[in-house]
Amino acid sequence: MVSTTAAGTGLSDADFTRFVEYFYKRTGIHFNAGKRYFVDKRIDTCVRNSPYDTFTSWFAALRMSDKSAMLQDLINQLTVNETYFLREDYQFDAMLSTVLPNVLRDRGGIGRITGPVKILSLPCSTGEEPYSIALRLLEEWDQIDNVDVEIHGADIDSEVLDKAAHASYGERSLQRVPKSWLNKYFTSVGAGRYQVDEGIRSAVTLHRVNVCDTAAMRAFRDYDVIYCRNVLIYFDELSSRRAAENLFGALRPGGYLFLGHSESMSRISPIFTPTRLPEGIVYQRPTGAN
Template identity: 45%
Template structure:
């Protein structure tokens, strides 16, 4: 495996931070070296310096491939399903109540990794929400990792990803494939729209419009305080007034931004953009 000096790791970390807001320091040396070793070999670069020059010049779209190598896509269906219960028991009910007659609801999973979360939302609504056919529901999944988005659109998963799904749900929405794999049925794949986004780039988040509910779980933990505040501001602007954001169980928007109100429901704590902006 390629050996990288402390200074080279700092240069790589700074390069990644400026483009994504994610923090990778010397404490993650082994993780960094493994991924850089993969990219050096993939580009047939003779040294770290030659690879870094290629990266900065974005030869062959290397920046995108570099960023993809550092994203974490560990997830599975129905992860933190208490928030899905909160969605159908409380959040959508409130959004409907203030909807001013609109029949449209927009939900955003960001980052969506390889698609398990937005597809879980789609299946949960179909199975658990009696009003699902009454509303025009748009589910969007976004991620900075373009490789993950490609896998999400394909919709093929291994057994571990399905471990929390009841057998009847798997039978209804998946078709068995060779090699102990399962593929989502086309009708479900077509219910989610996928697109790339960088949460610290306001221009990119703005392109997606505004949403009633955003699921943004387990990504802000990879940012520093400055990047978290930038991402929080962008997420705030991506919510409709009165809209909700769901974070991971170890994350708290109260420690990041004063823009959101804390809402406590039976199935979880979420954060709300006030109806009257501040």
């Protein structure tokens, strides 16, 4: 039996099972035995960052008390945030060439559209995706001066949202950004890092939310486009279905959902209509759907 009496010594099989069940109930994210080493290391970090000296005391405090800061630290440790600017940009191509023209048409056309076109990036991680959307619109959408656009980013991880708000990035995040865009929309802040200019940062509204939290997701409504890429693969069948229903509720009827290239809504829920575009598959909330 692996000892659980001190931080850094790992979890017993029973403790690991109890922990993953608890985390699943709070977030919808399930870790199987193949993630054991990853989970053990991150829990060890959480215990070391807390006033408690054992997993048992830390876990008891987490479960028995209103320890929102502890839970957020745990979520921050256990969520993976791998991203960079202009990632899977063929989907941005689809947004510009087909999706946004369809949105304008369906909402009455230029000059008659009421309310902003709303775009959501969830999870937005450290901000590269929503800022990429802003850059593509500014540089390549011919209607950007005629249409009010709102860009929102949301994530379960408070630490990455803080980084998104600061919007300072290094070479790896910026590797696909054209130099002309870097000069135009970023400011060098030293040590090979560049910060997105204030005008773009202020145009992106950030939120903390769990896509599986139905009550919290009710605040997200009437989006025309949602990017939810490479997150549903971390959920089991039940959580994936709940997330799909929450995304459905966040879209305007006729709105578009982009998933990651390895994800398929047809395996999760029949409520969306798959639509094939030249660039690939996008999922629509049917018009008239309640």
